[in-house]
Amino acid sequence: MTASPKHAVPVLSVPTGLGSLVFPNAMVCEVIAKTDIHPVPGTRVWVLGYCLWRGVPVSVVSIDMLLGIASTHDNVRKIVVMYPLPGRNSYDYYAIATHADPRSLYIERAVETAAGSTGLRRHYVASLLALPQGLGIVLDFDALKATFYSH
Amino acid sequence: MSSVGSTRCCGRIASLHLMQKGFYLKITEGPHSFLLASDDVISLQNKECLQVSSRRGGLATACLVKKNTRWTAVRLAQMLGFEAGDWAQAAFIETSDPVVGIMAERVHLIENPPTGKIKPFTVVGSQAGGRSVYRGVRVGDGGPLVVLDRDGLKELVETVLDK
Numbered sequence: 001m002t003a004s005p006k007h008a009v010p011v012l013s014v015p016t017g018l019g020s021l022v023f024p025n026a027m028v029c030e031v032i033a034k035t036d037i038h039p040v041p042g043t044r045v046w047v048l049g050y051c052l053w054r055g056v057p058v059s060v061v062s063i064d065m066l067l068g069i070a071s072t073h074d075n076v077r078k079i080v081v082m083y084p085l086p087g088r089n090s091y092d093y094y095a096i097a098t099h100a101d102p103r104s105l106y107i108e109r110a111v112e113t114a115a116g117s118t119g120l121r122r123h124y125v126a127s128l129l130a131l132p133q134g135l136g137i138v139l140d141f142d143a144l145k146a147t148f149y150s151h
Numbered sequence: 152m153s154s155v156g157s158t159r160c161c162g163r164i165a166s167l168h169l170m171q172k173g174f175y176l177k178i179t180e181g182p183h184s185f186l187l188a189s190d191d192v193i194s195l196q197n198k199e200c201l202q203v204s205s206r207r208g209g210l211a212t213a214c215l216v217k218k219n220t221r222w223t224a225v226r227l228a229q230m231l232g233f234e235a236g237d238w239a240q241a242a243f244i245e246t247s248d249p250v251v252g253i254m255a256e257r258v259h260l261i262e263n264p265p266t267g268k269i270k271p272f273t274v275v276g277s278q279a280g281g282r283s284v285y286r287g288v289r290v291g292d293g294g295p296l297v298v299l300d301r302d303g304l305k306e307l308v309e310t311v312l313d314k
Contacts, residue, residue, distance in 0.1 A: 038295060041183055042231035042284060044276035050288065052295060057272040057288035092273050148275035 008106035014080055015100040017069040018120060019128075019135025022107070029053075029081040029093065031102050037076065048073060048097055053081050059148075060095045063139070066147075068121040075099045085145045094148065103133075110136065175289070176242055177296070179257040180228040181235030186261075186289055186298045192245040195258055201241060210311065213241050213254055224252025225308050232278065244301055251308040267291030269298055282306045 012028050013020040032053065037060050039049040046065035050057045058081060062073035076097040084092040113130040117137075120128075124143050129136035175186040176193060187193070194215075201213040201224070211226040222243050228235035236256055243252035269287045274297075277283050284307050286300035 038297075039183070040274050040285070040297060041228075041233045042278050043274055044278060047274065047276040050272065050274065050295075050297075052288075052290065055270070055290060057270055057290070057295065059273075059275040061275060089271070089273060091271050094275055149273070150277070 008108040011105050011107055012080070012102050013105050013131075013133065013136070014063075014096060014098050014102045016064050016067070016098070016137065018067075019116065019137050020103075020131075020133065021063060021096070022105075022129065022131075022136040022138050023080075023082070025104070027083055029083055032079050032081060034076045034079060037097075046073075048076070051079060051095065053079075053093065053095065056091065056093060058093045058095045060097050061148075062097050064099075066121070067124060067137070068119060073097055073099075078102060085141055085148070088145070088149070105131075105133070107131065107136075175261050175298075177257075177259055177261050178227065178242065178253070178255045178299075180231075180255045181233055183228075183231075183233065184296055185227075186296050187242065187244075187301070187304075188298065194243040194245055196241045196243065196252075198239050198241070198254075206312075208314070211238070211254065212312075213252070215241070215243060215252070220250075222250045222252055223308075223312060224254045225311050227253040227255050230279075230307055230311050231284070244305070247301060247305045251305045253304065253308070272297070279307050279310065281310060 010025045012023045012025055035051050037049040037051050046062045048060045048062055050059050064070040065073055077100055078098050080096045080102055082094050110129040113128050116135050117128050124140055125137055126140040127138045175188055178185045178187060196215055201215055203213050205211055210229055213224045215222045224241040226238060238254040238256055240258045241252045241254045242258050243250050267289050269289050272288045274283060274285050282303040284299055284303040285297050287298040289296045289298055
């Protein structure tokens with residue numbers, strides 16, 4: 001973990017095949033080791049299934065696949081459990097599968113960029129940041145919610 | 152309310168009428184298993200007692216004709232988009248309006264064990280749109296199982312039949 005400078009935002013950086021997803025810490029419940037993921041038929045390809053987190057069933061998604069970065073997501077290493085999106089039921093936790101260990105960072109200043117984002121499905125992206133660690137992807141949670149819960 | 156009734160066809164039990172709280176139907180299709188609460192009145196029918204047909208697009212359906220009524224069942228695996236073997240039974244939810252049914256490889260009654268709990272669950276990214284066909288996950292002995300939602304299932308069956 002980097003030192004905590006004044007006015008910096010603590011975030012969790014979750015590696016993808018193209019830079020890292022950047023989540024404010026307040027959105028993240030827990031990072032857990034890979035556990036059993038049970039497939040759920042009738043869902044989009046980027047829904048890997050559900051896992052049991054502290055006895056609670058949680059949908060596990062591949063953001064790499066949703067963003068068009070990867071066509072499959074076979075090598076899950078960690079699962080990032082997220083708090084329910086605004087307006088959802090208190091039990092609607094969801095989880096993001098990742099192929100590498102997430103890292104805690106502090107972002108003090110960030111510059112928006114589009115460099116290195118070729119092939120990224122921008123519909124779900126609120127902004128792209130040039131971070132010292134590489135490309136930072138901030139998701140558009142309204143778009144995510146609309147796609148997650150279109151039923 | 153708690154009752155089970157049966158009828159016979161060709162010397163075998165052909166149908167079961169279930170109205171038992173605390174019991175579930177375990178529905179097996181290919182590699183997947185599902186639960187459906189039998190709080191609703193459910194009629195289980197064997198394949199040989201149904202009129203089997205195929206619709207446009209290869210959708211397998213089966214009908215139960217009773218007096219002036221006709222109940223239609225749709226293959227669960229086809230609706231949810233995965234492969235499964237031959238179907239043998241159909242479960243009709245009599246308390247839905249209209250009555251809808253699903254066909255599956257195996258359907259059998261199980262008692263919800265004392266250790267089993269249904270946890271609410273909203274799956275993300277449903278392919279069908281509309282209401283979700285899942286309402287929970289039963290967590291207990293034998294591993295977790297998704298629980299089907301009667302109204303979501305009815306909506307999906309009606310959508311598929313309207314196509």
